[in-house]
Amino acid sequence: MMKLHVCPECKYRVLTSRRLDCECKNCKVSMLKVDTVGFEEWWQMSEEDRDIAIEQFLNNKRKAI
Numbered sequence: 001m002m003k004l005h006v007c008p009e010c011k012y013r014v015l016t017s018r019r020l021d022c023e024c025k026n027c028k029v030s031m032l033k034v035d036t037v038g039f040e041e042w043w044q045m046s047e048e049d050r051d052i053a054i055e056q057f058l059n060n061k062r063k064a065i
Contacts, residue, residue, distance in 0.1 A: 001017070003019070004033070005033055007024035013050075015039070
């Protein structure tokens with residue numbers, strides 16, 4: 001099962017199949033697992049829709065803190 005991770009600082013994205021935790025290659029901070037969008041849905045999105053989904057995910061995470 002593919003998992004999407006995003007950096008909360010620079011929004012760098014990575015898809016993984018085995019890793020549970022990821023570290024951003026740019027910022028060296030722990031990345032967040034995006035659980036609001038499945039791989040199949042992500043694959044079919046345009047780049048603009050992906051950017052919007054990441055922004056919404058990060059905004060929801062910030063509100064929760």
